[in-house]
Amino acid sequence: MRIANGHNLRIAVQNDGRLTTRSLELLRGIGLEFEEHERRLFARCRNADVELLFIRDDDIPEYVQDGVADLGVVGRNVVIEQGSRVEELESLGFGFCTLALAVPREDATRTPRDLDGRRIATTHPAALRRYLDREGIDARVIEIRGAAEVAPALDVADAICDLVSTGTTLRMNDLRRLGDVFESEAVLVANPATLLDRERAALVERLRVRLRGLLVARRMKYVTLNAPRCALPRIQEILPGMKSPTVVPLAEEGMVALHAAVEEEVFWEVMERIKEAGGSEILVLPVEKVMR
Secondary structure: OOOOOOOOEEEEEEOOOOOHHHHHHHHHHOOOOOOOOOOOOEEEOOOOOEEEEEEOHHHHHHHHHOOOOOEEEEEHHHHHHHOOOOEEEEEOOOOOEEEEEEEEOOOOOOOHHHHOOOEEEEOOHHHHHHHHHHHOOOOEEEEOOOOHHHOOOOOOOOEEEEEEOOOHHHHHOOEEEEEEEEEEOEEEEEOOOHHHOHHHHHHHHHHHHHHHHHHHHHOEEEEEEEEEHHHHHHHHHHOOOOOOOEEEEOOOOOEEEEEEEEEHHHHHHHHHHHHHOOOEEEEEEEOOOOOO
């Protein structure tokens, strides 16, 4: 993957945080070879005209917007909060969280609209203000830099608006979830000008094709099984695949083998139904890459 003008395609990645490890795994998964070192700003890929830029996650949207980086891997919440002029190319399937409203457990508040006239502490003031304006809620937004969940206990605010993953932090601080502002995950964003450059856009598209193949594969399991030929119509109805299962006759008269890719989300339910329909010797294998 080379660019004729010799200028590297630059991808901004969080230098240290909850998205860092998964971001680097993803980039290696699409075939980029590089070495990262602590406190190193750049990492040049050995097998492509690509280099990684390691910076704070809050800086990634701005650096991509301004053309310092062509692409960036960052939480959608950061992009929304900053209102950055970048183009979201792909959702990456990790770093899931929700910007949520919460109040003390014993608070009488039952809906977000009950926050009218009250104080809300948040590290996402711009996103929260847009939400309040959209919903017609006249609340006072208190911007804080540290942990929002302690604000009600310190009488800094009546409610909070913070990122929630599992909800454990809310429960530990005796807070109750009231409503959601938006859902977030890690996304791949691009500088719009990069996508207008023919050579650079071509390289971006090659990376996106690989990325989609990797993301699809992570949601799939490869399944092989044996079944009586008479059970084939029923099993084919049950067994999802990218198109249809592959059917191979076996040496044993009246038996066939089926091969198919199954989404992991429905995997166990599908396997149980296939067994009931006559499937046996069911073998499950991981899928590394998918090219459609």
